[in-house]
Amino acid sequence: MASVAPSKPRSPQDYRGAERLLAWYDRHARTLPWRTRQGDPPADPYRVWLSEIMLQQTTVVTVGPYFADFLARWPNVAALAAAPLDDVLTAWAGLGYYARARNLHRCAQMVAGELGGVFPDREAELLKLPGIGRYTAAAIAAIAFGQRAVVVDGNVERVVARLFKVETPLPAAKAELHRLADGLTPEQRAGDFAQAMMDLGATVCLPRRPKCLLCPLEADCQAKAAGIAQGLPRRQSKAAKPTRRAVAFWLMAADGALLLRRRPEKGLLGGMMEVPSTPWREAPWPAAEAQAAAPAAAEWRELPGLVRHTFTHFHFEVTVWAARAQSKAIDAGHWVSLDGLADEALPTVMRKIIAHGLTQTAVVGRDD
DNA sequence: CATACGTGGAG
DNA sequence: TCTCCAAGTAT
Structure with missing residues (x-):
């Protein structure tokens, strides 16, 4: 009391x-x-x-x-x-x-x-x-x-x-x-x-x-x-944050457009745009399993480095795979030119992933 | 009552 | 690197 x-x-x-x-x-x-x-x-x-x-x-x-x-x-x-x-x-x-x-x-x-x-x-x-x-x-x-x-x-x-x-x-x-x-x-x-x-x-x-x-x-x-x-005030201690992991797919068309998609209306980052990825989970993604979740069949290459981001209740670690798209005929998502990214509803974690994709593909050379 | 839900700055 | 926490709300 x-x-x-x-x-x-x-x-x-x-x-x-x-x-x-x-x-x-x-x-x-x-x-x-x-x-x-x-x-x-x-x-x-x-x-x-x-x-x-x-x-x-x-x-x-x-x-x-x-x-x-x-x-x-x-x-x-x-x-x-x-x-x-x-x-x-x-x-x-x-x-x-x-x-x-x-x-x-x-x-x-x-x-x-x-x-x-x-x-x-x-x-x-x-x-x-x-x-x-x-x-x-x-x-x-x-x-x-x-x-x-x-x-x-x-x-x-x-x-x-x-x-x-x-x-x-x-x-x-x-x-x-x-x-x-x-x-x-x-x-x-x-x-x-x-x-x-x-x-x-x-x-x-x-x-x-x-x-x-x-x-x-x-x-x-x-x-x-x-x-x-x-x-004061005293606070009840909070639970430790688990780490969730995902592979994000950096898919670029011949004209330089990047594939994005919209997240579901509810839940985390609801209604915002994202770089397509595997589901987010604690267990790491073996290559074969990630491959199956890719938005298109392509010659995917893992980019060096890792994107880290912390949400309210978990840490997030993202590996980025890059590929060149053969065509822009992909159902889920839409293509955005790099100049158009500023006008997209991209949360900070997605901007981090995009910044990483941009620098790493530039360092390694486009792809293939 | 507990949990999900972003991000950035401070120490 | 890591924890805390900021003019909270919805479920």
């Missing part, structure tokens, strides 16, 4: 903490592309939504250029809804968690269609939309619509776990941390408060070396008082 839960949800002490945090935020708020400043018109819900989806498990630095590109190409929800899904996937390529891009597009179509182009302003309605979960619904309600909502992301969990010295490891502590965050959240300026908590976590209450001397909440922080701030 709670090691140190406040007896009342909203004590005067908590309220002063919120006040101090907001005062700190007014002085230290970072200027971010999707953030409005004091005195500006209210935040555009489309921009808040777009940024929040992109920021799920993704750093501010990484999101920056993608947010600018999306906003330039699709300045409002109607424009995004009208875009072909493949264009959205291509623009998203490299950001990761590609289900977000598919849900983003579906959500845009729902808002632009049945919702008449207007984002819901209530958490419960936002929660019904694809790609919007508990955190994002609260963040949009608070930041775009000024409603009191309890916004809890990884930063807030860390800040609250330290403030109240919650020693239960995550994820078991999630419900308790949410309750404690609720008790801290003020009625007014809920959007600023949420962003202040997240900024505090991102710049002061850091995971490894918290800068407690700069923290506006230091005097209230029970973990700091106990000298264990750096060790």
Whole structure:
């Protein structure tokens, strides 16, 4: 149970903490592309939504250029809804968690269609939309619509776990941390408060070396008082990552086009383009077995080296085989000129494989 | 409640 | 090299 839960949800002490945090935020708020400043018109819900989806498990630095590109190409929800899904996937390529891009597009179509182009302003309605979960619904309600909502992301969990010295490891502590965050959240300026908590976590209450001397909440922080701030929140240890292996087939036509194919809509890298390969599995691929999985009969040659990539839950090792295609009459997949690769929805792991194929075939000489 | 789902930067 | 972890969601 709670090691140190406040007896009342909203004590005067908590309220002063919120006040101090907001005062700190007014002085230290970072200027971010999707953030409005004091005195500006209210935040555009489309921009808040777009940024929040992109920021799920993704750093501010990484999101920056993608947010600018999306906003330039699709300045409002109607424009995004009208875009072909493949264009959205291509623009998203490299950001990761590609289900977000598919849900983003579906959500845009729902808002632009049945919702008449207007984002819901209530958490419960936002929660019904694809790609919007508990955190994002609260963040949009608070930041775009000024409603009191309890916004809890990884930063807030860390800040609250330290403030109240919650020693239960995550994820078991999630419900308790949410309750404690609720008790801290003020009625007014809920959007600023949420962003202040997240900024505090991102710049002061850091995971490894918290800068407690700069923290506006230091005097209230029970973990700091106990000298264990750096060790919180505790986390349940994660399982080791297995290694999966595959052989990728670098098939080039006489005109220099490369064979790609689209992955299934669901699952890993769903809907994205890929270099054709054997299935991904732990056991290495004997040559004869890989041969049988090739997209065409050809004189396959193994390129030197190995492509390594780590996903969320496994390591990936890819050997690349290269061959020259006799014709472009191949069912599964489509041919793309090397110049056209930039316009394909290729995730990072596939760009690594392509870069490897490009350099190794150049070193060894085309093929045959 | 557990697991699948990307990528890049920091230490 | 390796582990951690970042403005989480869906199932």
